[in-house]
Amino acid sequence: MSRLSRQLEPEVMDTVADAASYDAMDHTQPNEAFVGRLIELGAHGRMLDIGTGPGHVPVMVCGRVAGCSVVGVDLSNEMLKIARRRVRDAGCDERVLLLDADAKDLPFEDHSFDTVFSNTILHHIPDPRPFLREAYRVLRPGGVLLIRDLYRPADRAALDKLVAQHAGACDADQQRLFAESLHAALTPAELRGVADACGLTDCEIVVDTDRHMSLQRRCR
Amino acid sequence: MPDQPMTSEFDDALLDVLVCPVTRSALRREGDVLVGEAGGLRYPIRDGLAVLLPGEAALPDGVESLEAFRERFGATPGA
Numbered sequence: 001m002s003r004l005s006r007q008l009e010p011e012v013m014d015t016v017a018d019a020a021s022y023d024a025m026d027h028t029q030p031n032e033a034f035v036g037r038l039i040e041l042g043a044h045g046r047m048l049d050i051g052t053g054p055g056h057v058p059v060m061v062c063g064r065v066a067g068c069s070v071v072g073v074d075l076s077n078e079m080l081k082i083a084r085r086r087v088r089d090a091g092c093d094e095r096v097l098l099l100d101a102d103a104k105d106l107p108f109e110d111h112s113f114d115t116v117f118s119n120t121i122l123h124h125i126p127d128p129r130p131f132l133r134e135a136y137r138v139l140r141p142g143g144v145l146l147i148r149d150l151y152r153p154a155d156r157a158a159l160d161k162l163v164a165q166h167a168g169a170c171d172a173d174q175q176r177l178f179a180e181s182l183h184a185a186l187t188p189a190e191l192r193g194v195a196d197a198c199g200l201t202d203c204e205i206v207v208d209t210d211r212h213m214s215l216q217r218r219c220r
Numbered sequence: 221m222p223d224q225p226m227t228s229e230f231d232d233a234l235l236d237v238l239v240c241p242v243t244r245s246a247l248r249r250e251g252d253v254l255v256g257e258a259g260g261l262r263y264p265i266r267d268g269l270a271v272l273l274p275g276e277a278a279l280p281d282g283v284e285s286l287e288a289f290r291e292r293f294g295a296t297p298g299a
Contacts, residue, residue, distance in 0.1 A: 107272040
């Protein structure tokens with residue numbers, strides 16, 4: 001069987017239906033694993049969540065890291081509205097600030113954050129280089145970086161197997177979203193290549209699960 | 221799912237960390253708009269959410285396009 005080439009999906013999940021469909025999927029376990037990794041890496045202080053989506057991760061981080069604050073950005077206004085409700089319901093308004101911004105053109109000064117993270121966003125972006133450069137630019141030297149994403153399976157059969165395994169109980173739309181995301185993702189070797197090209201040579205790449213990888217740097 | 225009412229409150233604490241994404245200059249608030257110190261791009265605040273997308277910003281008088289603005293004031297090459 002031929003190897004799977006990268007096939008992009010829409011960059012913005014900005015229809016009400018797609019945003020609601022994504023929000024309805026249960027991401028609790030992957031989100032908890034993500035926050036666990038952030039803590040292991042020494043996440044602290046002022047944090048930036050790039051592509052915050054429906055806002056689960058900032059709320060979880062506030063519950064687990066004392067004294068932190070999170071700025072969450074997303075390109076999708078619909079997602080931000082969902083995120084704002086979630087943040088309010090959790091009573092985190094004071095610590096989580098949300099705004100509509102482009103990961104490729106971040107509205108922050110250099111070295112503004114102690115921790116920069118992004119969960120499952122990279123595959124939405126056709127050219128990941130401006131995203132990586134921006135994430136690194138706004139991170140203070142020695143700060144924590146965690147960019148986790150799906151990675152593209154080797155072939156169609158492997159992709160179908162992952163969809164059956166992890167989205168088998170979801171509806172057809174949700175299965176389609178997951179399959180498209182896997183298809184749009186980079187491989188670990190491709191991510192290493194673009195990270196090096198963007199100067200992120202002090203960040204390691206870790207293959208976390210059968211579908212997730214992380215580009216990360218711990219607190220120094 | 222019923223939609224909860226939104227307030228249109230924008231948190232001014234955000235201004236400490238925000239810059240215009242094109243010029244990287246500070247932003248000041250004028251009602252429901254954030255204005256870049258350099259060049260004067262005007263970013264809307266909609267339903268209390270600041271929209272810091274250059275494509276959504278209003279251009280200052282005398283500038284025809286975002287490309288022309290970037291050429292004149294941009295801190296970074298056009299994205």
